[in-house]
Amino acid sequence: MDDKRIIHLSVNGESRHCAVAPRQHLVDFLREDLGLTGSHLGCEHGVCGACTVRLDGQVVRGCLVLAVQADGRAVETVEGLTESGTVRDLQDAFVARNALQCGYCTSGMLMAAAELLDTQPNASREQVRAWISGNYCRCTGYQAIVDAICDVQASRRAAGVSA
Amino acid sequence: MKAPAFDYQKPRSLDAVFDLLASHGDEARLLAGGQTLLATLNMRLSEPALLIDITAIEALKGISVQGQVLRIGALVTHSEIEASALVAQHAPLLSQAVPHIAHRAIRNLGTWGGSIAYADPAAEWPCCLAALDGVVVVRGARGERRIAARDFFLDLYTTALAEGELVTACELPLAQAADVFRFDELARRHGDYAIVGLALAARSVPGGLGQLRLAFLGLGTTPIRARRTEALFENTPFTTMQLGALMDSLLDELQPLADLTNSAATKRHLAGVLTRRLLASALAA
Numbered sequence: 001m002d003d004k005r006i007i008h009l010s011v012n013g014e015s016r017h018c019a020v021a022p023r024q025h026l027v028d029f030l031r032e033d034l035g036l037t038g039s040h041l042g043c044e045h046g047v048c049g050a051c052t053v054r055l056d057g058q059v060v061r062g063c064l065v066l067a068v069q070a071d072g073r074a075v076e077t078v079e080g081l082t083e084s085g086t087v088r089d090l091q092d093a094f095v096a097r098n099a100l101q102c103g104y105c106t107s108g109m110l111m112a113a114a115e116l117l118d119t120q121p122n123a124s125r126e127q128v129r130a131w132i133s134g135n136y137c138r139c140t141g142y143q144a145i146v147d148a149i150c151d152v153q154a155s156r157r158a159a160g161v162s163a
Numbered sequence: 164m165k166a167p168a169f170d171y172q173k174p175r176s177l178d179a180v181f182d183l184l185a186s187h188g189d190e191a192r193l194l195a196g197g198q199t200l201l202a203t204l205n206m207r208l209s210e211p212a213l214l215i216d217i218t219a220i221e222a223l224k225g226i227s228v229q230g231q232v233l234r235i236g237a238l239v240t241h242s243e244i245e246a247s248a249l250v251a252q253h254a255p256l257l258s259q260a261v262p263h264i265a266h267r268a269i270r271n272l273g274t275w276g277g278s279i280a281y282a283d284p285a286a287e288w289p290c291c292l293a294a295l296d297g298v299v300v301v302r303g304a305r306g307e308r309r310i311a312a313r314d315f316f317l318d319l320y321t322t323a324l325a326e327g328e329l330v331t332a333c334e335l336p337l338a339q340a341a342d343v344f345r346f347d348e349l350a351r352r353h354g355d356y357a358i359v360g361l362a363l364a365a366r367s368v369p370g371g372l373g374q375l376r377l378a379f380l381g382l383g384t385t386p387i388r389a390r391r392t393e394a395l396f397e398n399t400p401f402t403t404m405q406l407g408a409l410m411d412s413l414l415d416e417l418q419p420l421a422d423l424t425n426s427a428a429t430k431r432h433l434a435g436v437l438t439r440r441l442l443a444s445a446l447a448a
Contacts, residue, residue: 022171044164045202046202059268061198069194130353133354134266
């Protein structure tokens with residue numbers, strides 16, 4: 001029953017062929033098998049958002065997707081986003097605004113915030129708060145995180161980068 | 164926690180799904196978006212021997228207008244509904260309800276059909292389906308059945324699906340120009356399970372609302388339609404003059420079940436608050 005399956009997928013732009021047990025969820029696969037430990041594991045039942053990664057370009061809960069389900073698909077983690085530089089401004093804003101203390105939620109926050117900036121560049125502060133309500137932070141009280149996201153909205157608008 | 168071991172199959176046809184369901188029976192679970200199932204597996208609330216991943220089956224996908232109905236395939240995700248111009252035009256109630264469903268990362272994978280089949284009484288889609296008098300299309304090895312929403316949701320997490328059947332789509336009546344829809348819910352935190360929610364459908368007539376439909380989530384073991392109160396306005400449209408009569412009837416009709424944090428009285432009160440808000444908003448349309 002626990003026979004491993006071969007999956008072919010793209011992880012941060014790199015093609016991978018791996019054997020996974022059906023029961024293994026995506027974040028355990030990324031962390032344990034590929035050594036990509038930027039995605040964190042918190043509640044393991046879809047509540048905390050620490051494991052947020054991109055699957056085919058959209059954020060998902062990494063603990064609510066099986067690695068076998070990622071067969072044939074493209075996964076991006078915070079390592080990939082960092083390497084590509086696409087969220088550099090967001091990461092800088094998190095530092096500038098002290099939007100993290102322990103850092104456990106940060107990679108998930110960045111993934112969630114990046115999708116908001118892409119899909120709703122003109123979201124109100126209230127909409128930003130609602131959007132990140134699926135990502136828990138136990139340190140900051142969220143204000144600094146919302147500040148950081150709103151800063152990037154403003155700077156991208158000023159630079160004419162956002163749609 | 165981690166899920167226990169299970170087998171995994173990803174069939175390419177509905178017939179193959181029916182074969183697997185027939186041979187594994189209760190030991191098998193269908194996997195669509197997995198946003199509820201995988202959480203229950205991780206918590207070991209459920210230990211199936213086999214997951215049947217149905218996401219490769221094209222017949223379960225897509226949103227389309229077919230004659231007089233909007234068809235929403237079982238595998239359509241919440242985010243697809245959120246982005247759909249067809250839904251915004253023909254079933255705007257769903258467009259209003261969808262931002263309330265969990266969080267973006269969950270909406271990107273969770274499916275319409277999964278929500279309907281799971282039949283959580285606190286979920287948005289069963290409530291909307293009830294308000295719109297939609298139809299659930301189900302199929303099994305013996306063929307297809309169409310089940311009206313009021314006959315589909317039977318009890319807590321219990322539907323009219325027979326063994327070996329799955330939800331393939333739902334059909335919703337197309338919204339007409341004079342139709343008014345409102346959806347709102349009260350939750351402690353955005354995306355949490357709502358304490359109570361209301362889907363309102365009506366037809367705008369001069370000075371009032373005809374064909375009033377009120378469907379509540381979070382009050383009972385299924386979505387709850389306030390049919391006795393609706394019936395008061397079956398032949399005469401609802402106007403603001405009748406708000407008192409409507410509220411008296413509604414608060415008498417609703418018999419909420421308490422949950423871990425909210426008493427029945429709280430839920431009844433909040434259902435009334437939502438009703439007043441949405442009626443006022445619908446009358447202003």
